[in-house]
Amino acid sequence: MRLISRRRLRFFLYVLIGFIMVTIITRGIVQFQLNKEIKYYKRFFKENKDSLEQMFNPLEIKQIPEEVIDSLYSETLSRASKTNKGINWDKFAYVNYVTDASYLCNTLIMFNKLKTEFQTKAKLVLLVTKDLIEDNATNKEKNILMLASIKNVDSEQVRIKYVDNIVKPKDYTPWNESLTKLRVFNETDFDRIIYMDNDAALTANLDELFFLPQYIKFAAPMTYWFISQNDLKEAYHELQHDDRITLNxxxxxxxxxxxxxxxxxxxxxxxxxxxxxxxxxxxxxxEIISSTSSASPLFDFHTSKKASKIKFASNIMVIKPSKETFDKILYELLPRALTKKEMYDMDLINEELYNLKKIVYYQFSLFRKLKSEFIPEVMVLPFGRYGLLTGSLRNKNHYSMISNDILGYKRMDNDGNELLGLDKSVADAKYIHFSDYPIGKPWHYVSIKEFECVPDAETAEDLDQETKACNIWNSFYDTFIQARSICN
Known part of the structure; x- marks a missing residue:
């Protein structure tokens, strides 16, 4: 009896080893063929890109510089003027969401700036959770008055929508209501929205972002603060080695x-x-094979679980809302996120909805089937203009990165010198997110004197640089503290 059991065990062991060997060989063959195909298409798009009009490169994720965004906007306005068709601004909207009443003041500041100072014609939409105005709400009357002030910015242009809060059960972190942000994907009254976290300073309108290429469904800046100088050097080397291109x-x-x-x-x-x-x-x-085999532990033994160095930031996003996308979020992704520890809005967007690794896999898979029918859906925005953190203004390691916010490339003058300068870079920034841990949000302070930046350097050169950085940093916070008088 024992002899038969041993024979069976040995037989199953041989079968398992055979299966693993076949899997390894099959994977190797598939990878070899796929590598040949990828090399072919890389060369094809490099050599033929000037003549291609209906075929998109599926092997890359594209960044769009601010100069190109401005050119697209200018050309759209020019075409609209020449054809006398105009632009239907009712189909575009800036969107905030609020689950905490302390954020309402900055929505009022932002909407008022967009309307009166920056003169946008797009709709201004606030998604606010119903519990802020319910009978048992703290400061209910104050909240109602603040919402009335927001609406009074322009009764036609401003829309206030009450939504149900999405709260993570048994989660007591400050981000336990952040999944409510995902309701912005359901704003299907609009062709395109610009979502903005409202703990930020807005220095100009962002209307140009409404006119990104129409096929783009999602665009956002990268989380540049996770990148080291070594990561950037590797990125520069990669581009020069692969494409033999100038980084200018x-x-x-x-x-x-x-x-x-x-x-x-x-x-x-x-x-x-x-x-x-x-x-x-x-x-x-x-990487593509690993993406296809993630469901099978036996077929995924080469896959690294290491996270990407960067991901999409979720504090500002350009979105083409759709019922299909929101249904996927609501019925498929949210139920998993609610039960998973440490998964909040940015995690869900990057791990489930717009995972950079999976994007390349899905793009290439669709391209292989459809060729000229394949159309990309995502794009990377320049973080210097649209995704800057206030903390970077005081971080020397971020200064050159802010100037070169198209990652892997450098802005240079006619003599080939790199264009740097913190003051100019910040002057170009339109949306700057208040993020200076352990300093809290500015509405928690009465005066900037409570947390102002004071230069502290040993050398005269460093002191000059730190003084400039502190002055810029202080001015942003001081501007908010003065602007919030509108909320009184």
Missing amino acids: LNNYNKQTISRIKKGKMIYNHLPSLPSSLYLNSKNVAQ
Whole structure:
């Protein structure tokens, strides 16, 4: 009896080893063939991008520089003026959401600036949770008055929508209601929305973002604060090695803007996000196979569980709302997120909805089936203009990065010198997020004197730089503290 059991055990062991060997060999063959195919298409798009009008490169995630965004906007306005069709601004909206009454004041500041100072014609939408005005709400009357003030910015342009809060059960962190933000994906009354966290300073309107290429469903800046100087060096090296290209961003901008004026497709000419910042290996084929095999432990033994160095920030997003996307969030992704520890809005967006690694896999899979029918859906925004953190104004390691916010590329002058300068970079910033841990949000303080930046450096050169950084940092917070008088 024992002898039979041993024979059976040995038989099953041989079968298992055989299965694993076949899996390894099969994977190797598939990876070899896939690598050949990827190399072919990389060369194809590099050599033919000037003549391609209906075929998008599926092997890259594209970044769009601010100069190109401005050119698209300018061309759209010019076309609308020439054809006398105008722009239907009712189909565009800026959106905030509020679950905590202390954030209402900054929504009022933002909406008032957008309307009176920046003169946007887009709708201004606030999603506010119903519990702020219910009978048992703390400061109910004050909340109602603040909401009335927000509505009075412009009774036609401003819309206030009451929504149900999404709260993580048994979660007592400050982010336990952050999943409510995902309701912005359901704003299907609009063709495109610009979602903004309202703990930020807005220095100009962002209307140009409404006119990103129409096929883009989601665009956001990268979480640049996770990147080290070594990561950037690797990204520069990767682009130079793979494409033998200049890293001067101006060269891309000139060519792309020229194509915009001629009404040509620009996607393949945009700078690519360096894959070393979001893939675990240099082998794209291996990453794609790993993405397809994640459900099988036996077939996924080469897959690294290492997280990407960067991901999409969720404090500002350009979204093309759709019922299909929101249904996926509501019925498929949210139930998992609510039961998973430490999964909040940005985690769900990056792990489930717009995972950088999976985007390349899905793009290439669709392309292999559809070729010219494949259309990309995501794009990376420049974080210097749209996703800057106030904390970076005091971080020397971020200064050169702020100037070069298209990752892997550099802004250079005509002599090939890198264009740097904290003051100019910040002057170009339109949306700056209040983020200076352990300093709290500015509405928790009476005066900037309670937390102002004071330069502290040993050398005269460092002192000069720190003084400039502190002055810029203080001015942003001081501007908010003065602006909040409107909330009284």
